[in-house]
Amino acid sequence: MSKGIEIYLDKKRTIVDKALEKFMPQPSGLASEMITSMNYSLFAGGKRLRPILCIAGAEAVGGCADNVLPVACALELIHTYSLIHDDLPAMDNDDFRRGKPTNHKVFGEAVAILAGDGLLTLAFNLMARHGTEGGSREGVLMRVIDLISHAAGYKGMVGGQTADIAYEGKEPDPAVVHYIHRHKTGALIAASVTSGAILAGCNEEQERSINRYGQQVGLAFQIADDVLNIEGDSSVMGKDIGSDKARGKMTYPSVFGITDSKRAQEELVDSAIDSLTGFDKKADPLRNIARYIIKRKA
């Protein structure tokens, strides 16, 4: 693994974290505990993969972070809300996330539900209020809000999470695990990189290629997550290992076995990189992120 990509990711993570700090409110007023709760999960050490993919998508077509930061941050808010809600006792009932107690363990279920709702709503506020500040036209931003809300909603992430829970403990089924992974994780990851490219003014052909890259990387990322849940080091990951199996989650390894899962993620990364054939070296970060995604330890 080249050091270059890790330096790149660190640099972009710093940019994203600074922007998130600027956009997020300080606790105040009678709802201050919920604001504290939003910030607790948002600043709990996330990888910022979705915002970084959004920036790298912009860079691949000649743009830069400044074109897309409000939308990039909104993607992280949406991702964080989904983690808070997924961890709830009624859902996955997880006690730890990124090495820290989950949101509802610290703030209680009511505040955790509201903090998730608050983050999701704030994501759209951020996009509507600040989304054109990087130079995008309003019509372009509107398309991006459409794309992201579609990917995050019942046809995307929320749909995938529903199936993830509905099919716990059921017979392994390739079609089901595909559905879950493409919707629960793939959709928002694909929307992240694609929205970056759109905001930076890509043409239709570029958009299609980048979207294909995003779909493949998103699926590879979730398979890698499944594999880490079996073979990972819980002290590095900050969460329990083996929880998918204990819970009867339908995962790639549970359906296809660990060897075929690893082969699938390699093939997906190759395909993702192939999708970028028409792009010059400005797309190298996207290529390197694809490789990184299946090599990571957490």
Added chain:
Amino acid sequence: MSKGIEIYLDKKRTIVDKALEKFMPQPSGLASEMITSMNYSLFAGGKRLRPILCIAGAEAVGGCADNVLPVACALELIHTYSLIHDDLPAMDNDDFRRGKPTNHKVFGEAVAILAGDGLLTLAFNLMARHGTEGGSREGVLMRVIDLISHAAGYKGMVGGQTADIAYEGKEPDPAVVHYIHRHKTGALIAASVTSGAILAGCNEEQERSINRYGQQVGLAFQIADDVLNIEGDSSVMGKDIGSDKARGKMTYPSVFGITDSKRAQEELVDSAIDSLTGFDKKADPLRNIARYIIKRKA
């Protein structure tokens, strides 16, 4: 109470219901139960007050329902999501809503949480995808999405709900109940009528007046709700009476007494109507809705 307003409300409710049916998905795919769950609460017999206020706000400045329907429907989706989440065991733990079992009673907590998330996300998708179809410019729609997401979020509805729960069983405090009512209910109602006027092309002075109307009507509406929770007929309302008191909710009557609460709602309605002094008879529906809001039985 004049029959005119009831005929008006019926007519607009029919228009809103038809549009909602057009916009809402049919259950299909692996997440179909969550889609069924979204539709269950959305079509459980709501008054459609927020969409109707959005339409009446447009009419007051010379517009019509066709200018605002996607946004009007989005407001109802946001309202419905908030009811589903508010009813959860971790929140208000309500078993009945509009005479029917609450969402989590039918679909379980996990699906109810996800259905709420799905409705909130779909609301923004609806606005971004269809919001300009009524003739509004993209920049105008963007301002409306900003306004609505602000009113629905941590500085508005979600903030108010947080305080509502945090202050259960606490000493009556006028400042607290004001905060709760203005945020939990007032903010989205004000945003509903204001966004209708903005989409229909109002000027700044009209926007300020209509927004003031909305703030006052929103507060009056919540006080009337509090009063109905004491004096209402549970068979007409479809939910239990006396639940606020049993739960130690901070309400207008619990802080100011029932007589002063009724006086306050009358005064707020008078002020709301005064806010419309500069408007001609096209604002009569808004005036009549203000009066209706404190006379209703459910």
